[in-house]
Amino acid sequence: MSSSSEDVERRGKPQPSGTEGEQAEPLSKQAWTLLFELMHAHMRNFPALAAEFELSPVQAHVVRQLGEGPLAMSTLANYLSCDASNVTGLVDRMEARGLVERRGSEQDRRVKMLVLTEAGVALRERLLERLAEPPESIASLTEPDLCALRDIMRRALKSQ
Numbered sequence: 001m002s003s004s005s006e007d008v009e010r011r012g013k014p015q016p017s018g019t020e021g022e023q024a025e026p027l028s029k030q031a032w033t034l035l036f037e038l039m040h041a042h043m044r045n046f047p048a049l050a051a052e053f054e055l056s057p058v059q060a061h062v063v064r065q066l067g068e069g070p071l072a073m074s075t076l077a078n079y080l081s082c083d084a085s086n087v088t089g090l091v092d093r094m095e096a097r098g099l100v101e102r103r104g105s106e107q108d109r110r111v112k113m114l115v116l117t118e119a120g121v122a123l124r125e126r127l128l129e130r131l132a133e134p135p136e137s138i139a140s141l142t143e144p145d146l147c148a149l150r151d152i153m154r155r156a157l158k159s160q
Contacts, residue, residue: 042135049130053123059094060127063116066100067124070113073102099123 025033050060058080065071065079077087091114094100099120105111116124141149 038135038137049127052130053127054097055123055127058090059099062090062094062114063099063120063124063127064131066114066116066120067128070103070115072105073112073114076114094120 046060047057050057053060055063061080062076065076071079073087073091074084076091077084080087091100091102095102097119098117100114101117102112103115105113138146138149
């Protein structure tokens with residue numbers, strides 16, 4: 001177990017009751033801290049996964065996001081927390097690969113909308129397949145634990 005995981009485990013365990021000046025963290029905070037740590041550890045592999053598709057990590061995020069429908073370049077810039085000029089270069093490279101295309105907005109011709117091409121859609125499907133592969137720490141759980149985890153995550157997402 002890594003030192004950060006050990007730290008999370010220590011922080012995640014309630015302090016013994018009666019310890020002067022110490023109070024147990026709420027269970028919700030313990031669960032969220034552990035879930036965040038798991039996702040953070042798994043996302044360290046994201047650059048290598050993106051590289052399998054000859055994409056940068058940012059391009060992989062764009063491909064994933066564009067699968068939800070056309071997106072204005074300005075909205076993408078906000079999503080990526082970057083300047084619109086950075087998005088232009090990013091989109092130029094993706095367009096050169098035949099993954100995305102720019103289209104004029106039906107509501108405002110000044111606005112450029114981004115959409116995946118057929119090649120982009122096919123790449124997105126393969127990317128999502130790889131992203132859906134669970135890390136060993138999840139895949140090795142027992143079936144009852146996996147069912148419980150799945151059901152808990154469904155309830156948590158349903159409340160969003």
